[in-house]
Every structure is written in structure tokens, then in C-alpha cells.
Amino acid sequence: MNFCKYKEIIEEGDTVILYLGFNNMHAITVKKGETFQTRYGALRHSDLIGIKFGGKVQCPKGYLITLHPTPELWTVNLPHRTQILYTTDISLVTMQLELRPGSVVVESGTGSGSLSHAIIRSIMPVGHLYTFEFHPQRAALAEQEFQNHGISQYVTVAHRDVCSDGFGIENVADAVFLDLPCPWLALPSAKKALKQQGGRLCSFSPCIEQVQKTCEKLTELDFVELSTMECLVRNFDIRTISLPIADLGPHSGEAANNSSRQKAVLLDIGDADKTQNTSNDENQMKVNTRYHQDLIGQKNETSFCFKSGVPPTQMPGHTGFLTFATLYPQ
Amino acid sequence: MCSTLYSFTAKVILMMESTCLNSIKDESQVLIKKGENIKIFRVKKGRDIFMDNTKFSLDGAIGHPFGTTFDVVKGTLVKVANGSNKEIESAGKDTEGSQLKDNRDLYDLNSNQKLSKEEIERLKKDGVSGNELVEHLIENSLTFQKKTEYSKEKYIKKKKRKHVLQLTILRPTTRLLCEMYSKSAQKICYLRVDTLAQMLTYGNIHAGITVAVVDTCQGLVVGAVMERLGGFGQVIHLYHESIPNRTAVESYDFPVEMMKTLYSFPLNQVNTLTLKKATHEVNNECISNSDETIKDTSEQMDLEPDASRNVCDALIVDKNDISEKRTDVDSDANKLCEKSVGKNKTEGKRTHDESERKARKEQRAKEWKDARDLLERGQLDCLIIASKLHPTPIVRALMKFVAPSRPIVVYSQFKEALMDCGVSLREEGGMVNYRLSETWLREYQVLPQRTHPKIQMSGTGGYLFTATTLAKISVMTE
Numbered sequence: 001m002n003f004c005k006y007k008e009i010i011e012e013g014d015t016v017i018l019y020l021g022f023n024n025m026h027a028i029t030v031k032k033g034e035t036f037q038t039r040y041g042a043l044r045h046s047d048l049i050g051i052k053f054g055g056k057v058q059c060p061k062g063y064l065i066t067l068h069p070t071p072e073l074w075t076v077n078l079p080h081r082t083q084i085l086y087t088t089d090i091s092l093v094t095m096q097l098e099l100r101p102g103s104v105v106v107e108s109g110t111g112s113g114s115l116s117h118a119i120i121r122s123i124m125p126v127g128h129l130y131t132f133e134f135h136p137q138r139a140a141l142a143e144q145e146f147q148n149h150g151i152s153q154y155v156t157v158a159h160r161d162v163c164s165d166g167f168g169i170e171n172v173a174d175a176v177f178l179d180l181p182c183p184w185l186a187l188p189s190a191k192k193a194l195k196q197q198g199g200r201l202c203s204f205s206p207c208i209e210q211v212q213k214t215c216e217k218l219t220e221l222d223f224v225e226l227s228t229m230e231c232l233v234r235n236f237d238i239r240t241i242s243l244p245i246a247d248l249g250p251h252s253g254e255a256a257n258n259s260s261r262q263k264a265v266l267l268d269i270g271d272a273d274k275t276q277n278t279s280n281d282e283n284q285m286k287v288n289t290r291y292h293q294d295l296i297g298q299k300n301e302t303s304f305c306f307k308s309g310v311p312p313t314q315m316p317g318h319t320g321f322l323t324f325a326t327l328y329p330q
Numbered sequence: 331m332c333s334t335l336y337s338f339t340a341k342v343i344l345m346m347e348s349t350c351l352n353s354i355k356d357e358s359q360v361l362i363k364k365g366e367n368i369k370i371f372r373v374k375k376g377r378d379i380f381m382d383n384t385k386f387s388l389d390g391a392i393g394h395p396f397g398t399t400f401d402v403v404k405g406t407l408v409k410v411a412n413g414s415n416k417e418i419e420s421a422g423k424d425t426e427g428s429q430l431k432d433n434r435d436l437y438d439l440n441s442n443q444k445l446s447k448e449e450i451e452r453l454k455k456d457g458v459s460g461n462e463l464v465e466h467l468i469e470n471s472l473t474f475q476k477k478t479e480y481s482k483e484k485y486i487k488k489k490k491r492k493h494v495l496q497l498t499i500l501r502p503t504t505r506l507l508c509e510m511y512s513k514s515a516q517k518i519c520y521l522r523v524d525t526l527a528q529m530l531t532y533g534n535i536h537a538g539i540t541v542a543v544v545d546t547c548q549g550l551v552v553g554a555v556m557e558r559l560g561g562f563g564q565v566i567h568l569y570h571e572s573i574p575n576r577t578a579v580e581s582y583d584f585p586v587e588m589m590k591t592l593y594s595f596p597l598n599q600v601n602t603l604t605l606k607k608a609t610h611e612v613n614n615e616c617i618s619n620s621d622e623t624i625k626d627t628s629e630q631m632d633l634e635p636d637a638s639r640n641v642c643d644a645l646i647v648d649k650n651d652i653s654e655k656r657t658d659v660d661s662d663a664n665k666l667c668e669k670s671v672g673k674n675k676t677e678g679k680r681t682h683d684e685s686e687r688k689a690r691k692e693q694r695a696k697e698w699k700d701a702r703d704l705l706e707r708g709q710l711d712c713l714i715i716a717s718k719l720h721p722t723p724i725v726r727a728l729m730k731f732v733a734p735s736r737p738i739v740v741y742s743q744f745k746e747a748l749m750d751c752g753v754s755l756r757e758e759g760g761m762v763n764y765r766l767s768e769t770w771l772r773e774y775q776v777l778p779q780r781t782h783p784k785i786q787m788s789g790t791g792g793y794l795f796t797a798t799t800l801a802k803i804s805v806m807t808e
């Protein structure tokens with residue numbers, strides 16, 4: 001299969017994302033004779049062959065959905081060999097590096113290939129990615145993955161220490177991306193790798209001290225438009241919330257006539273409308289409609305009911321700082 | 331078939347790379363960046379532009395590569411030599427101990443500067459460049475050496491801003507256009523660069539796919555998608571106003587070959603779309619029907635067939651709406667008024683207009699037909715909505731034209747609109763992987779000993795709803 005070209009029907013050797021729920025997906029490579037254990041029992045790979053991406057497949061205790069892989073789905077399902085970049089940061093990197101079909105990109109380290117897949121998707125079919133990794137096994141596994149995903153023609157994996165040996169290429173890249181412990185050591189060579197007409201650079205670092213050193217080196221090397229940023233994502237759960245209405249006890253004085261709690265609520269809402277010059281009848285009607293369908297939600301005697309986008313109580317508060325810079329034509 | 335298409339378009343791309351992308355030409359769209367300020371212009375030989383109250387010509391930029399920095403000297407552009415900028419910046423930098431200085435001995439006095447206003451003016455007239463002038467000012471400042479390093483830099487920056495009109499000419503890209511629009515975010519429905527970035531990745535936008543885009547953000551989203559398709563694939567712009575507003579797309583200066591990948595279809599015809607099986611006859615009927623509408627309304631509104639309706643719709647909404655939106659709609663209405671006023675003036679040219687109008691109508695009918703065919707095939711690879719409209723009815727009307735296992739991406743300035751979208755789609759079924767999210771972007775000042783988040787940040791970049799479509803036969807609940 002080609003990761004970057006949608007196809008309709010699942011065949012042997014394809015990567016399929018099995019979807020069981022938002023936080024419950026698995027990436028598998030279809031191989032006749034193998035089975036995969038899921039919450040719904042064993043899935044025979046051969047049952048996948050011939051069905052549609054976006055279709056469903058029956059397991060003993062329920063069905064799963066078969067999704068076509070995308071770099072985004074791969075990022076949340078890939079085998080971790082290192083820390084990886086997630087889609088929020090990847091999106092910003094792709095945008096800020098101005099990647100598009102035809103871009104030539106240099107990346108280090110390859111790590112688990114999470115970013116690499118997204119880069120390849122954005123620059124193919126006429127661009128190229130040179131990705132550098134000094135850990136021999138990681139480099140080899142990444143190369144194997146690109147092959148399995150049918151995208152190896154767009155990428156060259158090099159096993160190399162870019163901090164001590166440099167990238168070894170000159171005047172080829174439109175963009176450079178660094179995710180290294182000491183990115184400043186790779187900067188002089190990164191500058192050489194960029195095209196003479198200039199280009200963009202990004203460095204991802206979790207710590208501010210790394211950013212500080214990187215920015216100093218970038219300035220020294222005549223990079224301009226330096227800009228460091230942080231991007232976080234917040235997901236919302238759409239929930240129906242029902243807040244109990246407090247029992248504030250019986251009214252005294254004037255309001256004692258409207259002793260039931262329901263009337264108290266009505267009055268409460270009605271008061272807001274009194275400022276407008278409406279007849280009593282009209283007012284009463286308005287009160288009733290407001291009572292049944294408030295602008296924000298619904299109220300009854302005992303509760304106020306509404307839909308809300310609820311953020312998680314815990315969420316990642318930091319991934320890393322992204323530092324971008326431009327090299328103008330030399 | 332795809333591979334031949336690729337290699338053909340590859341040629342186009344390479345051609346584009348070599349001819350258009352790298353150097354500034356007469357008629358090029360250029361972004362002029364001066365400090366934080368970015369503006370778009372079209373180079374027109376022999377014509378002056380205005381920026382920062384200065385009139386100058388861009389002729390001097392022609393032939394230079396994008397990314398070149400110029401000084402404005404006597405109304406013309408003079409290329410700045412590489413690195414010459416750095417010297418002046420470091421002139422103010424002295425070494426250790428500078429951190430220890432503080433401002434206890436500094437008073438804000440005009441007399442701190444030995445050069446008088448008249449002397450400065452004379453230097454300028456003598457043709458002393460802005461940078462040289464700033465150096466003179468530093469030499470003649472009584473307080474400069476007493477300043478902390480930080481205020482020295484600030485001083486230089488301030489003086490430069492005042493006396494040096496130095497600018498860099500850049501090629502328009504999504505990144506830079508977002509930066510430009512961030513100063514007038516209401517024009518693009520408050521869509522922020524990081525949000526747009528998420529839309530393009532979650533939409534899995536890449537070469538070779540067909541994308542439908544509902545865009546009332548001046549075409550910025552359409553342009554961003556086209557940039558990522560790079561001439562491979564198709565974009566259908568579903569537009570809201572009577573004619574597509576795509577100012578931003580023009581800014582990109584896409585080559586003609588790439589513009590051919592852009593199709594247009596009016597939102598107010600979406601309900602006439604039928605999935606695939608539509609016969610030729612039905613198609614023709616629809617086209618002639620829509621011609622009818624044009625004829626009817628164009629009697630009153632001239633070239634703006636749906637303008638009157640749009641204004642009405644907008645105003646009705648406005649009545650129940652929050653005050654903030656009122657200004658928005660009003661200005662829209664004003665624009666339309668201006669337009670029709672302009673039209674009345676040209677009444678004399680009626681007959682000429684008549685034939686032109688007919689030609690345009692035929693042209694538009696053809697465009698619509700092509701877009702309609704693409705949509706009705708039901709093989710869209712992505713649906714993106716980024717508009718000021720309520721998204722739910724749009725998604726529901728268009729989702730059946732999206733192929734299975736494809737992303738849909740909906741942007742709104744308001745979370746509630748997307749909550750409605752989410753709840754209603756979940757009820758309808760046919761999709762999985764629902765997600766409602768928001769991103770948060772914080773920029774940093776990075777300087778030795780003075781690194782901290784920027785004092786100002788954007789409070790919102792809008793919200794996103796994404797989901798993945800399923801094969802049509804299977805009815806599913808999550």
C-alpha cells in the first residue's frame with residue numbers, strides 16, 4: 001500500500017487502523033493466517049481482506065471499524081522507540097516550515113518516525129526527506145517502516161551522528177528540523193544543508209536552556225525572524241450537565257403568595273423581562289417560554305440542564321518549545 | 331493514470347520553481363515585511379506604493395530573489411548588503427557589567443541629544459542613510475552609554491523605526507499571510523495560524539486528493555489547501571456570498587496551471603446536488619434552473635444575483651445576535667451598498683455590460699457544472715468548513731459526498747456551534763473518531779537572561795471539530 005494514497009479495499013500487507021473507540025485503536029499489518037486479540041475476541045486477519053476501509057468487521061463479541069491509515073492515526077498508534085512528536089506540534093512545524101509538495105527537508109533524529117510520516121505526506125510526490133538517526137536499530141526500523149508503508153521512494157534514512165559529523169549535504173534543503181538534545185551543535189551544518197536561496201529551520205526542545213543556546217547560535221549564524229513558541233491542545237467532552245437548583249426555603253412578606261418553588265423560579269426569570277415595556281399577558285407568555293427553553297439550557301423546578309464542552313481535569317501541560325528561524329538568500 | 335498525472339504536474343511544479351518562485355518580477359504579489367508589520371502589494375513597474383507614510387517604487391526589487399532586504403532611499407529600493415545590519419546592533423552592545431547598570435541616573439530630557447532637529451533634517455537631506463543617521467544619534471546621545479544593555483537595544487530599535495525604512499520582500503505563503511491577517515483577524519473569522527495548521531493535518535491534506543472547502547475567511551483556507559496540494563488534485567470552494575470572495579487566494583500568486591485545480595460552487599445550490607446517479611438531463615435542468623435565478627435577481631441587483639438575499643439573511647440573524655456581530659454584518663451590508671452605488675454610475679455602459687454579463691454567466695454555469703460533477707461523484711477525500719455560518723446543516727448536506735474513512739474538519743469561532751455539530755452527527759451516525767478541540771499558542775521572548783513569555787498573547791484561535799467518515803452501507807453507533 002501507499003500510506004499517502006487512499007485506497008478503497010483492504011488487501012494483504014496493508015496497514016489497517018482498527019478502531020474500537022477514541023482512545024482504543026490498533027495499527028496492524030494484514031497477514032493471512034494471523035489473528036489479533038481485541039476486546040471483542042480474536043480477529044482473523046483474513047477476515048479483513050476484501051472489505052472496505054471505513055467499513056466494519058465482525059468479531060465474536062462485537063464489530064470493529066477498519067480505518068485507512070493517515071500520519072495522524074499512525075502517530076497515536078505507532079510502536080514507540082523514543083519520545084515522539086504529536087500532531088499538535090507536527091501541525092505547527094509543517095505550517096511554519098512552509099512544507100508543500102516539492103519541499104526538500106532534512107530531519108534529525110528520526111526517532112520513531114512520527115514526524116517523518118507527516119513530513120513525507122506533505123512533500124510527496126515531488127519532494128524528498130533526508131532523515132538522520134545515530135542509533136543503528138532505530139534507523140533500520142524506520143527504513144523498514146517506510147518500505148512497508150510504500151513511501152520509501154520519498155525518503156532517505158541515514159545512520160549518522162549529525163552533531164559530530166554533520167549532515168554531509170550542501171545546498172539542497174528548503175527546511176531543516178532538529179529534535180536533538182544539543183541542537184546548537186548541528187546548526188552550522190544545518191545552515192550548509194539549506195539551499196543558497198535560503199530556507200526555514202525549526203528546533204524542538206523540551207527545556208528552555210536548550211532554547212537559549214539554540215537562539216544564540218542561530219543569531220550568530222545570521223538566521224533571522226527567530227520565534228519561539230509553545231502550542232498545547234485541549235480536547236472537550238460534549239456532556240449534558242444538570243445542576244440542582246437550591247431550595248432557598250419559603251418566602252416571607254410579599255412573595256409569600258407565590259409560595260411554590262416553581263413560581264419562585266418563574267418570578268426570578270420574569271423579573272429580567274419586566275424592564276421591557278410589555279403587557280402582563282405577553283410578559284407571562286415570555287416567562288413561560290423562557291422557562292421551558294432558556295437561551296443557555298433548560299430549567300425546571302429542581303435543576304438547570306445544559307450542554308457543555310468539558311475540558312479534561314488533567315492534560316499535558318508541556319511538550320516542548322518550538323523555535324523557528326529563517327535564513328535569507330546568501 | 332495517477333502516475334502520469336503526477337509526472338505531468340511535476341513538470342509544472344518544476345517550471346514553477348524555476349520561473350516564478352525565486353525572484354521578484356513585474357506583476358508579482360509580494361509581502362513587504364517591516365518589523366512586525368506585513369503588507370501585501372503587487373509589483374507594478376513605474377508605480378509608487380505607500381507604506382509608513384512614505385511613497386516609494388518597488389521597481390528596484392525586480393530581479394532580486396525573495397527574501398532580499400532593502401532600504402528605501404529617496405523613493406527607491408536599495409539592496410542592503412548582508413550583515414551590514416548586525417554592526418549597528420552590536421555598536422550598542424558592550425561587554426560585562428552592563429547588566430549591573432540601572433536607570434537611577436537617567437532623566438528623560440530632549441537635551442540628552444546633542445543633534446538638533448534641524449541638524450537631523452539636514453543630514454537626511456544630504457542623503458545620509460537611515461542607519462548612518464542612527465549611528466550619529468548614538469554618538470551624540472549623552473545618556474546612551476549609561477543605559478543598560480537592554481535599553482540600549484530598545485533605543486536603537488526605536489530610532490531605527492523612526493529613521494530607517496528598511497524592509498524585506500517575501501514570497502506570500504500561508505504562514506506569512508496568517509501573520510498578516512492576525513492584525514485584522516475579523517476578516518478571517520478569527521482563525522489563528524496554529525488552528526489552520528491543525529485543520530490541514532487533521533484533514534490529511536496532501537497531493538492528489540479532492541477537497542471541498544467551505545470558506546468565508548477571504549479564501550485563506552482555500553489557498554492554504556491549494557498550497558498543500560501543490561497542483562495535484564482538486565479543490566472545490568463552496569462559497570457563501572453571491573460571488574466567491576477569495577482575496578487571499580490571489581495573494582498567493584499561484585501559477586495558472588495551479589489555479590486550474592480550483593473549482594467553485596455556490597452554497598445556495600448544495601441542496602440540488604444528488605449523489606452520483608444523476609443523469610445528464612437532470613444536470614442540465616439544474617443548471618438552467620440556476621440560470622433562472624440569476625436572471626430574476628440580476629434585473630434588480632445587476633451583477634450581484636444573490637446580494638439582496640444575503641443582506642436580508644444577515645440582518646435577520648443580526649437582530650437576535652450579540653452586539654459584537656452587528657458591526658460585522660453592518661460593514662458587509664455597507665460594502666454591498668457601495669457596490670451597487672458603483673454599479674449605478676456605470677449605467678451608461680449598459681449594452682456593453684449586457685454581453686459581458688452573458689459571457690460571464692455562461693462561464694459561471696460551466697464552472698458550476700464541473701464542480702457539481704466532482705461533488706456528485708461522492709469521492710471527496712476531505713471536507714473542510716471554516717466559516718461564520720452555523721456548520722451543522724452544511725456538514726449534514728455535504729457529508730454524503732465524502733468517501734469512507736476520510737476526515738471532515740469543521741472550524742468555528744464558537745465552541746457551541748461545534749457542540750451542536752457533534753451531537754447532531756453522533757445522532758445521525760455514519761462517522762467515528764469525533765473530537766472537539768482548541769489549541770493554545772504562546773510565544774516567547776528569548777534573550778540572554780531575559781527569557782519569558784511575551785506580554786501579550788492571543789486569547790482564542792477558535793475551535794475545531796473533526797471526525798472520520800464510514801462506509802455508507804453500515805449504519806453505526808459509536
Ligand SMILES: C[S@@+](CC[C@H](N)C(=O)[O-])C[C@H]1O[C@@H](n2cnc3c(N)ncnc32)[C@H](O)[C@@H]1O
Nearest residue numbers: 084085109111112113114115133134161162163
Ligand atoms: C526524541 S527522538 C525524535 C523523535 C521524532 N521527532 C519522532 O517524532 O518520532 C530523538 C532522536 O534523536 C536521535 N539522536 C540524538 N542525538 C543524535 C545525533 N547526534 N545524531 C543523530 N541522531 C541523534 C536519538 O537517537 C533519538 O532517536
